[in-house]
Amino acid sequence: MANSKSMPLIFDIPITYDLDLSSTLDGGQSFNWRPGNDGVWLGLIGNLPVKLSIDKHRNGSVVKAEYRLSPGGSDLDRLKWYLDLDTPYEAVRNRLSCDDNLESIIRSVPKFNILNQDPWQTLVSFILSTQSNIPRIKRNLEDISIVANQLVTAFGLSFYRFPNPHELAAMGENKLRGLGLGYRAKNLAAVASLISENTFNIKTVSAMPYKDAKQYLMALPGVGPKVADCVLAFSMGHTSAFPVDRWVSRGVKRMYSNTVKYSDPDISKWGREKFGSDAAYVQQSIFYYERWVRGRGQS
DNA sequence: TCCCAGGGGAGTT
DNA sequence: AACTCCCATGGG
Structure with a gap:
């Protein structure tokens, strides 16, 4: 038994x-x-x-x-x-579908939720995302976890727990570089040290107002406006964040060519003001659409 | 070989 | 404040 x-x-x-x-x-x-x-x-x-x-x-x-x-x-x-x-996502989608430019996007994108992930792991993920691609980000994160070597088994399968800041800091820049992180290894090692030494307190960021939280995150090396907004949206409940990468920039410029400005900071500010607490959902919808529906997805 | 990938940061204008 | 270039690396 x-x-x-x-x-x-x-x-x-x-x-x-x-x-x-x-x-x-x-x-x-x-x-x-x-x-x-x-x-x-x-x-x-x-x-x-x-x-x-x-x-x-x-x-x-x-x-x-x-x-x-x-x-x-x-x-x-x-x-x-x-x-x-x-979160009542059907109500979110109904609200956004009143916007003519968004209606077809919302309809043609799968019905997703915005996650509340672990802030530390999400921060690492998006520090690694700069000038990278999704398969590579996945591989980098998996390699980091394998090196950390904290094995958990379930369902007859192996899982490697993601290392905490102290464990990641202990790996050091050279080891991370050896995993193929490139220039990101230096930033990641520095961030891990700052957090493990309590110089940077990531646990308090969620409770800060959006602008303060973003400014605080951006003090970290390798964290600019886009990475900060992704962390705020996908791990800290700041759904008014509007991260702008090249896909979102491209989509917004096409969909709102009459109303929108041009630079990434302009687009991010515009998204926040126009969509409020739905901004992250809109951003993720546009990202998904541009990346995998319109672009017909090359992984 | 060339180009791109969920950008950031430093230097220049 | 806006623009340019470089930052490593892997895959198509």
Whole structure:
């Protein structure tokens, strides 16, 4: 008879709107989920291995989450927070669809959520994202985790926990450079040290007002306006952030050619003012559309 | 070989 | 404040 304490259990979480896991977990917000069979996604939320899938029913869908129940019992709340299940995304989409330029975008992009990821891991992810590409970012993050060598097993599979700031700082710039991070290794090693030494307090950033939080993040090497906005949007609940990369810039310029300015800072400011707390959702929709719908996705 | 990839930062004007 | 160039590296 199997030990029930070590057996993953399946939890059904009802949601009142459609949720597409692929575009949510693997749409450019997060880089550490891997697809399994039949629409299943596997990954770590913190140290917790989780297997996720969606069951569609007539009256709304159910998120199926499989994981080991830990003693504290707060895993379900954490999962719901990570996936941002309590935000009424159907209402968000309805609001935004009133904008003629957005309506077709919203309709042709899968129904994703904006994640609440771990700020530290998200910061590292987007420091690595500069002048890089998504497959490479994934590989860099995975290599970092493998070198950190904190193995967790579940579902008969291996997961490597993402190193904390202290562990990453201990790797040092040269080792990171050896993983193919390029010039980003120097910034990442410096940031890991600043955080592990408590010179920079990442845990307080979420509670700061948007502009203060952004300014504070941008004091870190390798963190400019775009990286800061991604961290704020995808890990700190600042959904009024409007990160501008080349894809979003391209999309906004085409869709709003009459109203919008030109520089990235102008576009970011415009997005924040026009869409308010929906800005991050709009930005991610445009990114996804430009990258994988319009561009017909070269990974 | 050339070009691009979810930019940032320093130097110049 | 806006513009230019360089920062490493891997893949197409």
